[in-house]
Amino acid sequence: MEKEVLIELKDIYKIYHIGDTEITANNGVNMTIYKGEMVAIVGKSGSGKSTIMNIIGALDTPTSGQYILDGNDVSKLKDDDLAEIRNKMIGFIFQQYNLLPKQSVLDNVGLPLMYARVGDRERKKRCMEALEKVGLDDKYRNLPSQLSGGQQQRASIARALVGRPSLILADEPTGALDSKTSREVLDLLKKLHLEGNTIVLITHDNSIAVEAERVIKISDGVVIFDGDAKEYKNEIKANA
Template sequence: MNEVNLEEEKEPLINLINIYKIYQMGNTEVRASNGINLKIHKGEFVAIVGKSGSGKSTIMNIIGALDVPTQGQYILDGQDVSTMRDDELAEVRNKTIGFIFQQYNLLAKQNILDNVELPLLYAGLRKSERRERAIASLERVGIADKWKNKPNQLSGGQQQRVSVARALVGNPSLILADEPTGALDSKTSREVLDFLNVLNLEGNTIVLITHDNSIAEEANRVVRIQDGVIVFDGPVEDYKRSRT
């Protein structure tokens, strides 16, 4: 609680100002984001929770620089992302954000080392440096010995660890995890969540997107989205209390 208040003085890492995302579906207008204001500071572990269709995926796409809002301003790490062109967004994703996806999203034909190197490849790093950093990242998630394997030779939990290694390798300011446990059994889910906690304790900023309240309660702060607006934003303790 206190920590968050202290950070309030500084420039937030994520600053969503009055974000609207409006889709035209035939004659009807769908407001997937309907005026969202959200600040997330460095070192926070925030869960964005909402049912399917609540607009949480839209807000995750905007936070992840995969999409731009129809209206409003998004400042990420001091940069205005909301008006960027495709290649500028790609640059932001590459340098600033580490993605962890539900389906791991590893390239099936490449071994896990090449997979982890991928963000560094697009960052334009030399081969030797890519290799070094990718191995270090794989060691961090405890799977470096399998670097030669293809993703389909690994278990789901191991694949998710590879995707965590890939998210970490570029040393991003933000780790964005989209339903990271959605495809895992409860034991491996636990492992991944524990690992996210460790990463947060090490100072990484984590935004976790989930539909599952029990997963959301792993975070320190919960943001609940419903019909494109934030209906709850507060510490996890308050969130738990509000649900009982």
């Protein structure tokens, strides 16, 4: 069966102007990601990967080029339309969790549904389903401060899932965690991927990148590698 395209980046340029200085963060990026894939976008600090993440996440628009998300051209959308795309189609997982400290785990997870005006009963049902998926359904009344770092990241994963998005975008999701907890979070992401979720993982760490099924490496604003994780491991060894 032919794979369905979820993300298509065509000749993406992003240029920033700081005073009289022009900085090219993305220099003609082309990329295709299919529905149901788990893809890592890897690159060092300053490589342009964070700019690509912002474009994929509809947090920013390219200077030129085209970005198609699930058949929608989001390249030239205004802020309000970008916000709607983010809320309906993308679930975000952040390095620092971004949980509201005075809200319960249940209320934090339910935020995307609240913005989408989902009713209270349906919202609670879907929040509990998402929390059960990440093994936190017994903590729904807790505040974030009453959870460990790993549990807080699980709560943020539940929040990413609750709106049933087309895409889960994980930005350095293990960056604030110890190695054991990082392993648990990566295993959870891989489990969610096997359930059919499309996951794009942004990282600077090769050992995290090879956990995906496919790796796209960005350097100096361009894609320099796009292949499966086994190929990428061989590439790392060859350049060691």
